[in-house]
Amino acid sequence: MEIHRFEKLWVALALLLIVGFIGTVTYGAVGAGVKMVDESGGTVDANALNDHPRFGEPGTYQVGENEYEVYVVARQFLFEPGTNEPIRVPAGSTVTFHITSSDVIHGFEVAGTNINTMVIPGQVTQITVRFEESRSYGIICHEYCGAAHHTMEGQLQVVPPSDFSSADLQNPAVADRDAPVNDADTEEEDE
Numbered sequence: 001m002e003i004h005r006f007e008k009l010w011v012a013l014a015l016l017l018i019v020g021f022i023g024t025v026t027y028g029a030v031g032a033g034v035k036m037v038d039e040s041g042g043t044v045d046a047n048a049l050n051d052h053p054r055f056g057e058p059g060t061y062q063v064g065e066n067e068y069e070v071y072v073v074a075r076q077f078l079f080e081p082g083t084n085e086p087i088r089v090p091a092g093s094t095v096t097f098h099i100t101s102s103d104v105i106h107g108f109e110v111a112g113t114n115i116n117t118m119v120i121p122g123q124v125t126q127i128t129v130r131f132e133e134s135r136s137y138g139i140i141c142h143e144y145c146g147a148a149h150h151t152m153e154g155q156l157q158v159v160p161p162s163d164f165s166s167a168d169l170q171n172p173a174v175a176d177r178d179a180p181v182n183d184a185d186t187e188e189e190d191e
Ligand SMILES: [Cu+2]
Pocket: 106, 107, 141, 142, 143, 144, 145, 146, 149, 150, 152
């Protein structure tokens, strides 16, 4: 069977496109570390965040010698902490962010890094990162969340360990490795 050379060309181009599409999806899943918000962060009662042991007092908690957990609540139209006061963590430490929303879907992106997630009410997004050098990053909401969405931003300060003190920690006295992270009892109880 004779196939016209133009037809061969278009078949080749179509195959190339398919390979390209598969390539970008594979790169996103493996190379860039893109993944769905999964169950690892757990769930919370978005209407009772104030009663949560950590989200009730969001901020930076020390959980190990060089390990920190940062609890962030996104709400219209600010990050707490982040907007009114910057999130502060020491450089060279392992930081796990736990982010949730108290009202609608928000976004949480630390500009210039690959920390970029959707923030869903009732769902906790968990991201672990290591910041090696001290510098400031902007945080933006990238999910349209209402009339003042464009003003919803914050700041993350990675400071030299010498500049980081217990004043930057939330409840330094209760910060311990075994503190509850999610109170499973409160979820979907009163539906
Ligand atoms: Cu927004």
